[in-house]
Amino acid sequence: MNMMPSRTANREVEAPSSLVVEFGRDRPLVTDAGVELSPFCIAYQTYGRLNAERSNAILVCHALTGDQHVANANPLTGKPGWWTSLVGPGKPVDTDRFFVICSNVLGGCMGTTGPASRDPATGRPYALDMPMVTIRDMVNAQAMLMDHLGIATLFCVVGGSMGGMQVLQWAASYPARVFSAMPVATAARHSSQNIAFHEVGRQAVMADPDWCKGRYLDEGRHPGKGLAVARMAAHITYLSEQALQRKFGRKLQERAAPTFSFDADFQIENYLRHQGLSFVDRFDANSYLYVTRACDYFDLAADHGGQLALAFKGSKTRFCVVSFSSDWLYPTSASRAIVHALNAGGAPVSFVDIETDRGHDAFLIDDPEFNATARGFLEGCARMRGLPQE
């Protein structure tokens, strides 16, 4: 037993600045791996008001390293919410009109149970004793949260990247509970290249001796160097080659000539190092392992005998699939495959591929075409749903 003073996990793990619901021993979550997770917590934020008919709820699903702070200042970083371009008063996901919910995913580190949370069996952080979670486990936990909030049917489920995978899983697992769905910059399965990049990130974390086979919190250590390398590698995949060239090119960092050394001569190096360092201050290394693994296991077609169309067969959910032309992480072709499956399954779907050079992260950026797409789609669905017009 280790009696070293513990380096504490970030305060949001055990005492989140969010609403929290704890599902007790009577409400276990049986995971895809066949483990009963119990008790467990979900930390979440809400914006706006649920109407009397309970028909105006929108669930926003966050991406890999996102969190529930979609439209409020982040309690750890102090920065604005991560999707304020889309969500807020008067925004396409209008919090004056809709009741918006965003919960931290299972396996996360912002208050929902994850590997940094205390394992009730031992009193120590779970670390790798946390059961593996899948996208479906995340969605099943969210469904329990919706039950808790008394929301039978979501007006819409919206999310980008790993958030988009949750949208697709919601539509497949709970078609009657999803009136409309907007999967953005995502894929119905992780490709070999997607898995490869995630594996590099995990190996970078696990190569850090401060990772301590996952027990770094018990040991009062922090695998920040490995996690920073993982983040740097991942960050390249979030931007297009053209965007990097336009933004940084070969520009030098505050110097007139190269130093002929391993200093960050180039702005792109400085930028990446900064991305790595700022990430490790806010994210748990084991959580990174868990959420990347959840994505890797995601393959919606495989869950339906290899036919993606069967995942959406007879679905009445209205879909709006959005991709970005320069996204090479989850490319337009991956969204097109989703659209084909929805068409084959007979589900109503519109598809917008937004022309941009900004790569995968375009979905997080204030883009007029994306905003107009989301606004138009939600407006049309609101009319069909009989929500009061603006």
Add this chain to the structure above:
Amino acid sequence: MNMMPSRTANREVEAPSSLVVEFGRDRPLVTDAGVELSPFCIAYQTYGRLNAERSNAILVCHALTGDQHVANANPLTGKPGWWTSLVGPGKPVDTDRFFVICSNVLGGCMGTTGPASRDPATGRPYALDMPMVTIRDMVNAQAMLMDHLGIATLFCVVGGSMGGMQVLQWAASYPARVFSAMPVATAARHSSQNIAFHEVGRQAVMADPDWCKGRYLDEGRHPGKGLAVARMAAHITYLSEQALQRKFGRKLQERAAPTFSFDADFQIENYLRHQGLSFVDRFDANSYLYVTRACDYFDLAADHGGQLALAFKGSKTRFCVVSFSSDWLYPTSASRAIVHALNAGGAPVSFVDIETDRGHDAFLIDDPEFNATARGFLEGCARMRGLPQE
């Protein structure tokens, strides 16, 4: 002073199984960084026979982690030479006809002076005291080797990837010494994304505590974990998304179902881990830092007032530029930029973009179209050069 028993560098560093020329104190190399490197060694292989006119010499330039063993078994790994599809008796670069030379680059770890070599000033390995080297430094060193061999003019300079950069630099620095040139799967400058991936690799190496600020050989340690992560990340860039999908897809590694763990469930994970592990047995970590940095500094246009065409102005060298359609590391557009500059500079050039889904590493693979292109180009140049016909 460290008196620990030294973990020796690989035996090829100090006692290469190659020809070696040492340039003494009277023949220093003044590097781009303004340092006099002296003495220094170049280790090289040759194949075939130099003709009486000394007009049939082909210099092959190797890529980032390649070496001089282009067409013979590698003394470290026992594997066949790295370009036996192109170079050998009866092959496009026909060693029955041409005198083929390949030298280990400056900064390498196979016998040419690099960071694992003994610093004559201290008797210890150079480590980071090795002066930074550039692509031009590598080429200047090769030019000294050509002088040593009595070769005034090369019939052809051939190379892919970083080897292609050397080809371009040869043509720019020594136009009169290069009768023909074949830059393959390369670029005239490192893009922001190229630098970004290299920087991730370097940070992975330097994050490894066994790197010891570069002094791992003195300390008897080996930053293998960091170097393996660097190699894994780089390896993804050598293959196309389509090739990965075709070769590995989401296939599981010798198991019927996922383990819901961090084991290498997927074949692609197993493959990448193997790539990382086998690399660290043969390559020096500091050498990896140096050669990646040399690529990052490469920008042939910048050396000519920002105009690439000026690098080739009035060149009489005959060029054959080859790219591969699915290469996203040095994409077809980068080769096209070279071709445009050659056209603008008035140099004779042919350009072949080979349709393949195999990505950057396609240049190392036995490809009928690439072989035919190389054979045809060399045949035409041989006729112009007045070499005896086959």
